[in-house]
Amino acid sequence: MAPITLVLPFALPVPEFAADLIRVLQAPALAALLSRTAQHRFHPLPPNARALPHELWIADALGLMRGVEPALATGVMRGYGLDPEDGTWFVVNPTHIQIARTHLMMDDLRGLDLREDEGRALFEAALPSIADSGYRLLYGAADTWFLRADAWDDLRTATPDAAVGMNLTDWMPTGDKARAFRKLQNDVQVTWYTHPVNAAREARGRQAINSIWPWGGASLATEQAHKLVAGARRRLGAPPALVTHAVPAWLDALATRRLESPSAFAVQLDGEGGDETVLVCGSVTAPAIAADWDGWLREMTRLETELFAPLLEAVKTGRVKQLRLVLSHRDGALETVTTPMAQRKFWRRPTLEALT
Structure with a gap:
């Protein structure tokens, strides 16, 4: 075996x-x-x-690495039956960010209980802001979307489980395009602030979905390059x-x-x-x-x-x-x-x- x-x-x-x-x-x-x-x-x-x-x-x-970071987005997209095409893609998770006493914190995604109809409605609401900013957003599942942002190739991001429960000041995306991400994040937050989905969620005792978390940036070119390196290191073809x-x-x-x-x-x-x-x-x-x-x-x-x-x-x-x-x-x-x-x-x- x-x-x-x-x-x-x-x-x-x-x-x-x-x-x-x-x-x-x-x-x-x-x-x-x-x-x-x-x-x-x-x-x-x-x-x-x-x-x-x-x-x-x-x-x-x-x-599926890019340097020292996981570069998973294109592989995850294929798992959802989506074609990554060219360009740089990020996994995007709709999430809840709360204000603690002295800092921002992100909740564990496992506890959000985001239903399919809720995820789809929030996705559709976010599309205009994202399209107006020159990006493309694809739907994978209620809690897993994909953002194409070719200019963000050098953006350093953190996985959700690495950031959950931590001071988000230390875990927010960094790099030349970090400001562009924060602007996009703010636009989405404003769109969702009074969305009926969040009103209904809060009525049934659930946290509002008030932000997005991008991570795992990858492209087909970087994915193929690192797969070849990993395959050569293991001396295996798969x-x-x-x-x-x-x-x-x-x-x-x-x-x-x-x-x-x-x-x-x-x-x-x-x-x-x-x-x-x-x-x-x-x-x-x-x-x-x-x-x-x-x-x-x-x-x-x-x-x-x-x-x-x-x-x-x-x-x-x-x-x-x-x-x-x-x-x-x-x-x-x-x-x-x-x-x-x-x-x-x-x-x-x-x-x-x-x-x-």
């Missing part, structure tokens, strides 16, 4: 709570996978990165097959398969073959971002039963010849590799200390 990589965003708890959490977490299979390894390395987040560690890892594995569960819409759009539950992957292990498979399971992300550590523990316990234990058994029996784990938090990612031979290292006591 081809190698399998399991990417678990936010499976590393924040350092200040890690010791207490691993004392409570009951995950013997995960402990064995993390302790009996052939490779073990922690990758700190690069300085000035504007994406999370797991996002950089995935973009790099798929050959990127790994991407399988997803409980991830943001942009990741689902890049996937070859989407799972309703983690257990579905374990059930289908015997069917995995050919190219390397990367499974991204994001079910602990939302509780970690919200600092809901009880929820984090519940999700990790569920993954122990539905994913870690079946994968450990598959490695031990040789059904999986190599299993790579990529576990991350905001500041870095732990990458380990285990094999059937490594799992025979009985003298290594299974422990979750690697999570600290």
